[in-house]
Amino acid sequence: MDPLANIRMVLVRPIYGGNLGSICRAMKNMGVTRLVLVNPNPEMDFGEAQKYALHANDILETRSQVTSVEEAVGDCAVVAATTGLKGLYRSHTKTPRELAPRLIESAQQHQVAVVFGPENHGLSNEEMQFATHLLTIPSTPAYSSLNLAQAVMLCCYELYLASEQYAPPQEFHPEAPVVMRERFFDLWRQMLLDIKFCDQVKIDHMMMGFRRIFGRGYLSEADVNILMGLARQAAWAAGKSAAKDPAADAKRADELAK
Amino acid sequence: MDPLANIRMVLVRPIYGGNLGSICRAMKNMGVTRLVLVNPNPEMDFGEAQKYALHANDILETRSQVTSVEEAVGDCAVVAATTGLKGLYRSHTKTPRELAPRLIESAQQHQVAVVFGPENHGLSNEEMQFATHLLTIPSTPAYSSLNLAQAVMLCCYELYLASEQYAPPQEFHPEAPVVMRERFFDLWRQMLLDIKFCDQVKIDHMMMGFRRIFGRGYLSEADVNILMGLARQAAWAAGKSAAKDPAADAKRADELAK
Numbered sequence: 001m002d003p004l005a006n007i008r009m010v011l012v013r014p015i016y017g018g019n020l021g022s023i024c025r026a027m028k029n030m031g032v033t034r035l036v037l038v039n040p041n042p043e044m045d046f047g048e049a050q051k052y053a054l055h056a057n058d059i060l061e062t063r064s065q066v067t068s069v070e071e072a073v074g075d076c077a078v079v080a081a082t083t084g085l086k087g088l089y090r091s092h093t094k095t096p097r098e099l100a101p102r103l104i105e106s107a108q109q110h111q112v113a114v115v116f117g118p119e120n121h122g123l124s125n126e127e128m129q130f131a132t133h134l135l136t137i138p139s140t141p142a143y144s145s146l147n148l149a150q151a152v153m154l155c156c157y158e159l160y161l162a163s164e165q166y167a168p169p170q171e172f173h174p175e176a177p178v179v180m181r182e183r184f185f186d187l188w189r190q191m192l193l194d195i196k197f198c199d200q201v202k203i204d205h206m207m208m209g210f211r212r213i214f215g216r217g218y219l220s221e222a223d224v225n226i227l228m229g230l231a232r233q234a235a236w237a238a239g240k241s242a243a244k245d246p247a248a249d250a251k252r253a254d255e256l257a258k
Numbered sequence: 259m260d261p262l263a264n265i266r267m268v269l270v271r272p273i274y275g276g277n278l279g280s281i282c283r284a285m286k287n288m289g290v291t292r293l294v295l296v297n298p299n300p301e302m303d304f305g306e307a308q309k310y311a312l313h314a315n316d317i318l319e320t321r322s323q324v325t326s327v328e329e330a331v332g333d334c335a336v337v338a339a340t341t342g343l344k345g346l347y348r349s350h351t352k353t354p355r356e357l358a359p360r361l362i363e364s365a366q367q368h369q370v371a372v373v374f375g376p377e378n379h380g381l382s383n384e385e386m387q388f389a390t391h392l393l394t395i396p397s398t399p400a401y402s403s404l405n406l407a408q409a410v411m412l413c414c415y416e417l418y419l420a421s422e423q424y425a426p427p428q429e430f431h432p433e434a435p436v437v438m439r440e441r442f443f444d445l446w447r448q449m450l451l452d453i454k455f456c457d458q459v460k461i462d463h464m465m466m467g468f469r470r471i472f473g474r475g476y477l478s479e480a481d482v483n484i485l486m487g488l489a490r491q492a493a494w495a496a497g498k499s500a501a502k503d504p505a506a507d508a509k510r511a512d513e514l515a516k
Contacts, residue, residue, distance in 0.1 A: 018276075026408055028401040055401050095426060097419070138415070138424040143286040143313050150284055150411050157396070157412055161355070166396040168353060 003107035004163055008034035009152055010072045012127055013118040017045030021052025021060065022149035028056035030156035031165065035063040036072045036113075069115065069127045077110035078103060081131035082151060084122055084144060093136040096155050100162035102133070114155050119148050173220040184224045184231075185211065191231040194240035261365035262421055266292035267410055268330045270385055271376040275303030279310025279318065280407035286314035288414035289423065293321040294330045294371075327373065327385045335368035336361060339389035340409060342380055342402060351394040354413050358420035360391070372413050377406050431478040442482045442489075443469065449489040452498035 009027060014020055014037060027033065046060075053060045066072050073079045080099060103112050115131065117123035128134075137146055137154050146154075160166060176184075189207055192198055198206045214227075267285060272278055272295060285291065304318075311318045324330050331337045338357060361370050373389065375381035386392075395404060395412050404412075418424060434442075447465055450456055456464045472485075 022405060025405060029397045029404050031398040031400070136426070138419060139287040140289040140418070142289070146287050147280060147283060150408065153408050153411060154415055161396060
């Protein structure tokens with residue numbers, strides 16, 4: 001059971017079609033699909049909404065529409081209403097990041113709603129009374145009023161992350177072990193001498209520098225293969241290596257780097 | 259020194275004025291003020307941008323404009339380039355939440371850039387080459403392409419939170435200590451008997467139920483005052499209390515609840 005399927009976004013008296021479409025797109029980006037409109041602007045431009053929804057037109061088309069907040073959230077166990085920094089009861093609000101795990105937990109078994117007021121001002125006290133929780137999105141005091149679609153996006157984003165469905169794309173880049181790193185440092189040491197970058201007196205000091213540079217971050221086996229290929233090629237170019245051109249190795253390392 | 263003042267948003271070849279304006283607003287909401295455009299659409303509708311920027315027109319007006327990514331990020335120590343889930347090098351990307359603390363740390367001393375591609379496709383390989391870090395915004399595989407302004411908002415939001423400047427609005431609601439809670443439970447116990455809600459046989463069991471109900475969440479001193487006022491008034495209404503009408507207490511509790 002996907003908890004996000006039990007979470008609905010409730011827009012109270014929304015005005016602009018562009019925002020409505022952007023909200024559908026933001027919801028679909030974050031895996032939230034249920035949209036309820038409470039008394040939308042009778043002049044709402046649904047053509048514009050379609051334009052902004054792009055590939056989230058399914059969410060726009062499957063929206064519900066009701067005539068009161070009570071009707072929109074009647075079957076919900078948890079109702080989070082959004083309010084501005086300066087809103088009434090502001091001292092009881094939580095941030096989306098604080099509240100998202102609670103909403104996801106409830107949504108495992110219950111219906112959950114997040115309620116947003118119209119663009120021009122927030123929810124009225126009557127519309128807020130059904131809220132079990134109040135929610136304020138962090139913003140600077142210098143300009144705390146967010147665009148409605150941006151506010152919905154941030155809430156959906158926090159819900160999506162709290163649902164722990166996001167698996168960051170990860171290919172496995174095995175980190176080079178010490179034996180491989182030491183083979184690489186040996187090759188570089190010899191190469192630096194071969195190309196006369198430094199002499200026997202300074203080589204230990206120089207190698208400490210290179211160890212520092214290459215020790216600062218993650219160094220994968222593929223990375224080390226590239227760096228060893230470079231050392232072999234430089235030694236070859238300086239006429240110090242075996243007869244065979246090691247460029248073939250370098251090309252292979254190049255492939256590995258992709 | 260505010261680290262956000264050292265972080266710039268770089269938009270490469272942006273197309274739409276509406277997005278540009280929304281980006282200015284999102285940036286200002288989150289305390290990020292430096293905007294650089296690289297080769298914006300020559301037909302860019304700056305009137306529309308102004309309309310969408312609303313109270314963030316200062317960011318629009320103080321933008322820089324350059325002709326290459328190299329120029330936009332040349333003085334930066336850290337450059338995070340955004341890339342889609344399907345982008346090249348995707349296996350090396352981090353999320354905004356993972357990367358934000360690193361960017362804020364660098365921005366204490368260095369210039370930092372976050373680079374975004376145009377609306378219709380991402381950054382080219384040439385434009386990405388200056389990146390020290392790659393960044394992918396979490397989204398569902400069902401619809402992973404975010405609106406540009408939404409993408410900028412999520413990055414600025416994570417940077418703002420990582421900068422730890424947001425102080426959630428908090429008035430102090432002291433939690434009721436045990437002695438106060440016990441006084442309240444004693445009053446309720448007597449009131450439940452007085453109004454004949456239950457008898458001496460069942461009262462202990464019933465009080466366990468009320469202890470459970472009121473023990474589930476945070477109960478402030480103000481909350482307990484309301485609940486005690488209710489008990490006094492109910493006992494009075496049932497003719498079991500002292501002569502004086504305790505409604506004055508209830509009104510005081512009502513004041514406290516605000």
